[in-house]
Amino acid sequence: MSAPTQAAVTATLGTRLGRRPLRTRRPRATDADLLFDAPGPRGRRRILVASVIATLVIVGIVALVLHQAAAAGQLAYPKWRYFAGASIVRFFGRALGDTLVATGVSALIAFPLGVLLGWVRLGASRAVRGVVGLWIDAMRAVPMLLLVYFFLLAVPRMGLTLPYFWMLVIPIVMCSSATTAEVFRSGVLALDRGQTEAAQALGMRHGLTMRLVLAPQALRLMLPTLITQLVTILKDTSLGYVVAYTELMYAGRLIVQAARVQQLDVYLPAYVIIAVIYVVLNWLLGALARLVEARTR
Numbered sequence: 640m641s642a643p644t645q646a647a648v649t650a651t652l653g654t655r656l657g658r659r660p661l662r663t664r665r666p667r668a669t670d671a672d673l674l675f676d677a678p679g680p681r682g683r684r685r686i687l688v689a690s691v692i693a694t695l696v697i698v699g700i701v702a703l704v705l706h707q708a709a710a711a712g713q714l715a716y717p718k719w720r721y722f723a724g725a726s727i728v729r730f731f732g733r734a735l736g737d738t739l740v741a742t743g744v745s746a747l748i749a750f751p752l753g754v755l756l757g758w759v760r761l762g763a764s765r766a767v768r769g770v771v772g773l774w775i776d777a778m779r780a781v782p783m784l785l786l787v788y789f790f791l792l793a794v795p796r797m798g799l800t801l802p803y804f805w806m807l808v809i810p811i812v813m814c815s816s817a818t819t820a821e822v823f824r825s826g827v828l829a830l831d832r833g834q835t836e837a838a839q840a841l842g843m844r845h846g847l848t849m850r851l852v853l854a855p856q857a858l859r860l861m862l863p864t865l866i867t868q869l870v871t872i873l874k875d876t877s878l879g880y881v882v883a884y885t886e887l888m889y890a891g892r893l894i895v896q897a898a899r900v901q902q903l904d905v906y907l908p909a910y911v912i913i914a915v916i917y918v919v920l921n922w923l924l925g926a927l928a929r930l931v932e933a934r935t936r
Contacts, residue, residue: 708907713904713908718903718904718905718907718908719908721898721903721905721908722905722908722909722912727894730890731887731890731912733885733890734885734886734887734889735887735916737879737884737886738873738876738879738886738887741807741808741811741876741879741884741886742869742872742873742876744808745811745812745815745872745875746815746868746869746872748808748812748816749811749812749815749816749819749872750815750865750868752819753815753816753817753818753819753820753823754819754820754823754854754858755820756771756774756775756816756817756820757820757821757822757824757827758823758849758854759771760772760775760824761827761849762846762849771820774817775817775820775821777817778813778814778817779814779818779821781814783810783811783814784878784881786809786810786814787806787810787878787882788881790805790806790809790882791806791881791882794806803879803883803884804884806882806884807878807879807882807884807886810878811872811875811876815868815871815872815875818868819865819868822861822865822868823857823858823861826856826858826861827849827853827854827857829857829860830853830856830857834852834853834856835852835853838851860935862935863928863929863932863935864928866927866928866931867924867925867928870921870925873917873920873921873924874917874921880892887913887916887917891909891910891912891913894909
């Protein structure tokens, strides 16, 4: 029996038995498929040529930078071997641990606080919504560096002394919680309006509707965004350089100063290593966000 005839018989038997014929599963359309038309043969050739040219330009720039660094003696082996010492490795390890602690504590405070602020902005009275909205807009507009300087320079003049750790964490929490609040509010508003109407038809108040129906779905939708927000928080911890908190950037500064005592300039190797650490950490967080997004679709 040929393949088309066999498929027709299978479909007929399935219909007689009260079952629907099997349908082939179409591949899910991606965001790029929805926003852009698929390029034709000429378009693909142009994209390939542009990609090759861009790659050659990037390789050329990297080669030029390496050539200039080698000419200036920045690629000399003793400068890089300096970072293989046990004391330097341990110091970098402690700085990495302090960076991760600041990131984790900031996230543990900022994310619940942001959800609470978004919740209040959605369901409180008009006056409370106005105050919370003003606070969120202000924290999203003010540069975080300005807040760090406020806690470093202005707060001690008020007679309040904070540890360096909290001089860094509090500004991060203030800005990140405002961003999280807007993400939560956008997630709730993106849900189908019919769910709220159905809950109200069942006699559920706004608070109960938010707690049992809307908030769980919004949190599920915003979970990949929260993980991505960790990347921003991790990078913001580099402002610990300003308040002398021993995160990676400040540790690099101390290592450079210590090496100068030994007549060794390790400025470039120190910050290249720090950049590589940040790239690896952010790549891991980005991969985790993509994995969670794929699982929650």
